[in-house]
Amino acid sequence: MNTQGQVRIETSQNIGIIHFQTEKLNVLSHALRHDLYQAIQQLLLNNEIRSIILYGGEKAFSAGADIHEFSQGIHLEFPSLHDLFDLISNASKPIVAAISGVAFGGGLELALACHHRIVHEKSQLALPEVHLGLLPGAAGTQLLPRYIGVERALNTILSGKPLKLDTLNETALIDVLTEESVLSAALAFATQSVGTVYHIKNINIESDEALLQHLENQRAQLKKHTNTVVQNAIIDAIEASIEQNFQAGFLKEQQLFKMLTESAESKSLRHAFFAEREIKNIPDLAQNIQAQPVQKVAVIGAGTMGSGIAICFLNAGFSVTLIENNQAALERGLGLIGQYFDGQISKGRLTEEKATNIQKNLSTTLDYAALSQVDLAVEAVFEDWEVKTSVLQKMDEYLPESAILASNTSTLDLNELAKVTKRPEAVVGLHFFSPAQVMPLLEIVRTELTSQQTLVTALDIGKRLRKVAVVAGVCDGFIGNRMLNEYLRIAGLLIDAGASPYQIDQALEQWGMAMGPFRMCDMAGNDIGYLIRKQQLKMNPNKKFSGIADLLVEQQRLGQKTKKGWYDYSQGNRRGDQDAEVIQLIEDYRQAQGIEAKTFSNEEIVERCIYALTNEGFRLLEEGIALRSSDIDVVYLAGYGFPRWRGGPMFYAEQQGLDVMKNRIQQFAEDLYSDASFWQIPTLLAKKVA
Ligand code: 3H9
Secondary structure, eight states: OOOTTOEEEEEETTEEEEEEOOSSTTOBOHHHHHHHHHHHHHHHHOTTOOEEEEEOTTTEEEOOBOGGGGGGTGGGSSSOHHHHHHHHHTOSSOEEEEEOSEEETHHHHHHHHSSEEEEETTOEEEOGGGGGTOOOTTTHHHHHHHHHOHHHHHHHHHHOOOOOGGGOTTSSSOSEEESSOHHHHHHHHHHHSTTOOOOGGGSOBOOOHHHHHHHHHHHHHHTTSSOOHHHHHHHHHHHHTBSSOHHHHHHHHHHHHHHHHTSHHHHHHHHHHHHHHHTTOOTTOOTTOOOOOOOEEEEEOOSHHHHHHHHHHHHTTOEEEEEOSSHHHHHHHHHHHHHHHHHHHHTTSSOHHHHHHHHTTEEEESOGGGGGGOSEEEEOOOSOHHHHHHHHHHHHHHSOTTOEEEEOOSSSOHHHHHHTSSOGGGEEEEEEOSSTTTOOEEEEEOOSSOOHHHHHHHHHHHHHTTOEEEEEOSSTTTTHHHHHHHHHHHHHHHHHHTOOHHHHHHHHHHHTOSSOHHHHHHHHOHHHHHHHHHHHHHHOTTOOOOSHHHHHHHTTOOBGGGTBSSSBOTTSOTTOBOOHHHHHHHHHHHHHHTOOOOOOOHHHHHHHHHHHHHHHHHHHHHTTSBSOHHHHHHHHHHHSOOOGGGTOHHHHHHHHOHHHHHHHHHHHHHOSSSOTTTTOOOHHHHHHHO
């Protein structure tokens, strides 16, 4: 195997330079490791060569080990990163890493294995393995403490954040920090350092009571949190770097790394990493289509959503015109935007000057004729057919021929909305989540007629807004809310059958959801769910809903905004207190319906609610609304507080075994109190199991 000439050797005055540059940020795949190993060996055997430089080009020294390889153990195949480490650290000639761009994970560990490091001041050095449920497994936990001290190394590895390079002058980590070419600096350095070979692994860290106590304190802190296997493993590995020799600590690190690569958490986090990168690949898009230039944007509707969308565009450097149909609404929107920027200044996230400059790109008007000057308009007006169609028609009337017409509708049929314009091919859904300036998720909704050009431009806009942009087809609720509606419905039916909303919330929160379903409804406003249910019943009168949520709304228990909902917020507890009145209401309801309450275990509650998501997810895949099951996972990770370490609802179900899911939903369908029509096995699931 070789990297097809992506590794090459150049010699200059007794110095051998190994250039390596692959398409994917010098990820240390087996092929690249192989070629690097051979190149280093070749130079070590060459008597003319007195020192060696490793140079990965300007963009990246290396983004680390190839994450794909862990599931099949390819990372352990010769030459592994450990083999490279041995070859470099035991070399009889000095080996210098010339680092520009990112040196992450195994990439930084490769540099730590070298005898010297010449670093560009704009490069990023980090050990981010913790975000993948791993620890640095190529000697990083043993070497970094030797270079920069135990406490600092521990913080760096636990946080996964880049090191602050200008604070490392006193350490052995960086020999030269330069703003010039690292390759020239490395050549100058290597010329001077010929003959010097010293490796930090041979130095032992002396034991120190205070240091060991610090590690104990860190462990005690972790006891307050759940799911801390990785963090504890990192502390164990760092502890092993103290007192023992390098070899013993390295062995411990390898054992822990193996344990973590096999853990369900790490597999889920690795899945999430790739799923988030996959969303940009749209299978049927022609390769050669370029995004249209978009710089001037109009947002129509200055409510909470419209103002939030305007903030997103402003923050991304677009110029924004906010349009309303009355001055008071415009003023209110301006107020919301101003409040946001004031908040950013007071939190120290923006300087006053920067905030003022950004807001200079905002203008407001009541005149739709302003649309003639923009490249894209997003409507965020009231969710009503008449209102939306009239706004879309105005957009059609005034926007230039090449402009894009985006709608933020969350419930109306975008295929039909697009048809009220004379250019349905230029219509696309940009479904932001509230608060738009905070939530990373953006569903890009493609209608039957959206052109490829419009879609490519929408994807480009998603990227520029730094959103997690997932393409969805048109259906009621798109990907995220359509699944959510079933999840909430099944959770509601569980209350009818005997569970309490508090048990359901607790079970799902303990399982890892950021917020249980009823706490979430209280936050969003129970009146919103009420309207959605009424709408769904209009479309399907046989759909089975619990009646309890409606009773709450009829009693004006709308959630946080009325201080009462499923929970009582009147005492100031933001998470809400359990409420005996709600319990009584539920009991009365069950009695009136003749329901005998059953008890549910937390496990069963979680199974029913999570499989409700997955079940609907399979239907979305069958209908082609979602392109891939991993896209559904991304929607849930970015927009619905699904625990990242469980990978997303579809990945979770796959890990449990799709046959297990199929059997369980078959059982749910047989319950009297459950919804048999929902718990039908989706064809795609049956196919996969077969
Ligand atoms: C490790 O090193 C373990 C060791 O300690 C021990 C081993 C024994 N692997 O993100 P981008 C791909 S664990 C595989 O879009 P950006 C990525 O999938 C690793 N593939 O670019 C994408 O492919 P595609 C520790 C990787 O500029 C393409 O490269 N390292 C890897 O937005 C471009 O990536 C990390 O955790 C990888 N390691 O962001 C760093 N890295 O085009 C992981 C990238 O097909 N990487 N790819 O979609 C990152 O955080 C970002 O890629 C980075 C660049 C910030 C570097």
